[in-house]
Amino acid sequence: MDSVYSINIERAVLSSILFNPEEFEDVLGVLKANDFYLPAHKKIFEVMEKLHSDAMPIDEEFIRRKLEGKDVDDSILLEILSANPITNTLAYVREIKDGAIKRELATLATTIKKVAIEEEVSANEALDTVQGALYKISTDSATNEVKDMQVVTTDTLDYIKRMKELGNTHLIGETTGFEALDKRTTGFNEGDLVIIAARPAMGKTALVLNMALANVEANKGVIFFSLEMPAEQLMLRMLAAKTSIPLQNLRKGDMDDNQWSQLSGAFDDLNKKKLFVDDGGSVNINQLRARVRKLAQNEDNNISLVIIDYLQLMQGTGNKDRHQEVSDISRGLKMLAREMKIPIIALSQLNRGLENRPDKRPMLSDLRESGAIEQDADIIMFVYRDDVYKERDEARKEKEAKDKGEEYKSTFVNKPVEEAEVIIGKQRNGPIGTVKLDFHKALTKFVDKPNEHHGAAPVEIVFETVADNEKETNIDIPDIL
Numbered sequence: 001m002d003s004v005y006s007i008n009i010e011r012a013v014l015s016s017i018l019f020n021p022e023e024f025e026d027v028l029g030v031l032k033a034n035d036f037y038l039p040a041h042k043k044i045f046e047v048m049e050k051l052h053s054d055a056m057p058i059d060e061e062f063i064r065r066k067l068e069g070k071d072v073d074d075s076i077l078l079e080i081l082s083a084n085p086i087t088n089t090l091a092y093v094r095e096i097k098d099g100a101i102k103r104e105l106a107t108l109a110t111t112i113k114k115v116a117i118e119e120e121v122s123a124n125e126a127l128d129t130v131q132g133a134l135y136k137i138s139t140d141s142a143t144n145e146v147k148d149m150q151v152v153t154t155d156t157l158d159y160i161k162r163m164k165e166l167g168n169t170h171l172i173g174e175t176t177g178f179e180a181l182d183k184r185t186t187g188f189n190e191g192d193l194v195i196i197a198a199r200p201a202m203g204k205t206a207l208v209l210n211m212a213l214a215n216v217e218a219n220k221g222v223i224f225f226s227l228e229m230p231a232e233q234l235m236l237r238m239l240a241a242k243t244s245i246p247l248q249n250l251r252k253g254d255m256d257d258n259q260w261s262q263l264s265g266a267f268d269d270l271n272k273k274k275l276f277v278d279d280g281g282s283v284n285i286n287q288l289r290a291r292v293r294k295l296a297q298n299e300d301n302n303i304s305l306v307i308i309d310y311l312q313l314m315q316g317t318g319n320k321d322r323h324q325e326v327s328d329i330s331r332g333l334k335m336l337a338r339e340m341k342i343p344i345i346a347l348s349q350l351n352r353g354l355e356n357r358p359d360k361r362p363m364l365s366d367l368r369e370s371g372a373i374e375q376d377a378d379i380i381m382f383v384y385r386d387d388v389y390k391e392r393d394e395a396r397k398e399k400e401a402k403d404k405g406e407e408y409k410s411t412f413v414n415k416p417v418e419e420a421e422v423i424i425g426k427q428r429n430g431p432i433g434t435v436k437l438d439f440h441k442a443l444t445k446f447v448d449k450p451n452e453h454h455g456a457a458p459v460e461i462v463f464e465t466v467a468d469n470e471k472e473t474n475i476d477i478p479d480i481l
Contacts, residue, residue, distance in 0.1 A: 105137065195367075292306055420438065
């Protein structure tokens with residue numbers, strides 16, 4: 001066990017802090033008290049932290065006072081005071097941190113044996129415990145140092161040069177699949193957590209499937225976590241969008257020879273693409289992280305986008321209230337996006353409250369469990385189709401008339417193509433506003449409005465103020481059953 005700790009190195013670092021207290025800030029950026037192996041060294045470091053936070057001198061006299069009653073042998077402090085000075089303190093600090101991580105891994109090995117053999121838990125529960133513990137170790141071991149101005153300016157200049165090489169294109173990240181939306185967002189960029197929210201039947205699953213299709217057709221790898229819908233149903237929707245064969249015809253196999261030929265060609269094309277679907281129906285943040293990392297390890301997969309349908313169906317870890325669970329999930333997704341340097345899209349439900357408003361267009365306060373979601377998200381979009389509410393109102397009026405024995409003449413026109421709005425409610429690095437698309441109901445397909453491609457009319461952007469948040473949970477309803 002002596003390979004995972006060194007009393008002499010711990011003593012040398014504490015001695016260096018005593019002789020050069022101005023170094024303590026740098027040490028604090030890497031170490032915490034529990035990283036020390038010797039209990040007395042932990043207590044002395046804790047005292048140093050307390051003195052530092054109270055703006056008091058870190059010297060022998062004040063340390064002795066604070067150590068009173070803490071059961072630390074005076075000889076240990078004397079050994080620290082008499083230790084030989086060291087010049088490269090941070091190198092010694094990193095050795096202590098390295099040993100602390102190895103000790104935590106050794107403890108984890110014992111935990112693995114305990115949950116795998118001794119405790120009566122399922123294999124999945126054991127995996128959750130191990131993955132959670134390993135993730136905590138990897139997070140705690142992160143020691144990103146503060147960048148000085150020279151590093152920041154160099155990195156920024158490199159970024160500007162990369163943007164110039166793109167030739168002033170509006171698309172910097174992964175495509176949204178829609179030119180109008182790409183112009184407003186520059187695409188989904190690495191490290192972004194994107195939330196797409198809507199009330200049931202607005203088409204949010206169809207929208208992200210269209211986004212997934214656009215990326216796989218650009219030879220990007222996409223992982224789709226479908227917590228509600230089987231992979232076969234997702235594929236049917238994607239095929240309808242790709243081939244323009246109505247979804248109902250695909251479901252029944254009701255196609256002419258030309259459509260069968262189109263379908264065969266679509267399968268041949270998609271078989272060469274990198275789309276990975278997890279439709280297990282339940283996943284927690286630890287399992288999701290492990291699966292994404294495993295697929296991303298293979299560079300041939302070129303994983304560029306992860307989609308979760310939808311966030312409120314993800315499971316929590318441990319015994320926490322639902323609000324805290326959603327906070328942990330949201331934070332975990334954001335950290336995973338940054339770690340993997342890819343955008344992650346998570347669908348989300350909205351509160352029912354908006355149904356009682358005259359204008360049912362969603363806003364940030366309609367997000368369920370929205371405090372953490374709004375804070376962590378880089379982009380929040382809402383999907384809205386006014387015709388959905390018009391059709392519901394018409395059905396309600398018809399039923400009321402029937403109940404009264406009255407005749408009702410409907411004025412509602414069931415259009416094959418409806419106008420849809422993608423409302424950008426938050427964008428950390430860009431404008432908010434509304435982008436209008438067309439929704440082809442039979443194909444479950446969103447497309448740019450025709451005038452967007454030809455530039456005949458600019459996209460109408462309405463700038464809005466950011467609203468406050470709320471919370472809730474519900475089950476999504478497929479757009480077309």
